[in-house]
Amino acid sequence: MKNSIGQSGQPLICASLVAGSQDEILLELAGILAKQPDIIEWRADFFAQISQPAKVLALAETIKQTAGNIPAIFTIRSECEGGQPIPLSAEQIVELNMSICRNTSIEYVDCELCNKADHLGSLKTVAEATGTKIIGSFHNFVFTPGREVLVEKFVQAAEYRLDVAKVAVMPQCLEDVLTLLGATLEAKTKISIPVIAISMGKYGAVSRIIGGVFGSALTFGVGSHASAPGQLPIEDLKTTLPIITKAMGA
Structure with a gap:
């Protein structure tokens, strides 16, 4: 797969679709694709018709076909982890994730580690x-837990035999950013799957540029609208990431 997470020499740049209607989403997609991100993410919790599975599946496939060889991530972020309020239960969300696996050519599905172990297991079986x-x-949009907790989250994803481990947290100070970066570096020595590590907000903005130095395989950039605090424009990431990669290589 082109632009597979964890297979690049520098972090991949991902842009999120966060519009509410199909027409707005496809317009947003066109604008984002013009900026040539490495990956796109559809934040389906923003979709006004999220409770209609047939429409979700059809739009997901349209997004993927329009994106062509750019991989796509399907994400329903829960309200407790920073997502939009939606009329779906945790069980319905997992069912919809499994339907995305079965009925679309979307390459990645994001599933929160707070889900029940059997739900994660069922989704993994279908995905395989x-x-x-x-x-x-x-995700923690309020604060940054301790290093041990963050490492545990990375390890948990690997123990569930998932394909990528992602942690995104909100720092209250620069020391919190160091906590996240240290946990990322430690996780890379403990698990074999790719990791995505993000410190959000103004303090964490630097992590979106240098996270790859500590092992993060992907960073989120603004294509049209930000999906989380502290995201930088795709254009800025395309300028800065190669500089970091070149410097580290030298």
């Missing part, structure tokens, strides 16, 4: 049968 990759994620 369809070739879909699962990103096990943890």
Whole structure:
């Protein structure tokens, strides 16, 4: 797969779709694709018709076909981890994730680690049968937990046999950013799957540029609208990431 997470020499740049209607999403997609990100993410929790599975599946496939060889991530972020309020239960979300695996050519599905173990197991079974990759994620939009907790989240994703481990947290100070970067570096020595590590907000903006130095395989950039605090424009990431990569190589 082109632009597979964890297979690049520098962090991949991902841009998120966060519009509410199909027409707005496809317009947003066109604008983002013009900026040539490495990966796109559809934040389906923003979709006004999220409770209609047939429309979700059809739009997901349209997004993927329009994106062509740019991989796509399907994400329903829960309200407790920074997502939009939606009329779906945790069980319905997992079912929809499994339907995405079975019925679309979306390459990645994001599933939060707070889900029940049997839900994660069922999703992984379906994903293995369809070739879909699962990103096990943890988000805290309020503060940054301790290093041990963050490492545990990375390790948990690997223990569930998921394909990518993602942690995104909110720092209250620069020391919190160091906590996240240290946990990322430690996780890379403990697990074999790719990791995505993000410190959000103004303090964490630097992590979106240098996270790859500590092992993060992907960073999120603004294509049209930000999906989380502290994201930088795609154009800025395309300028700065190669500089960091070149410097580290030298």
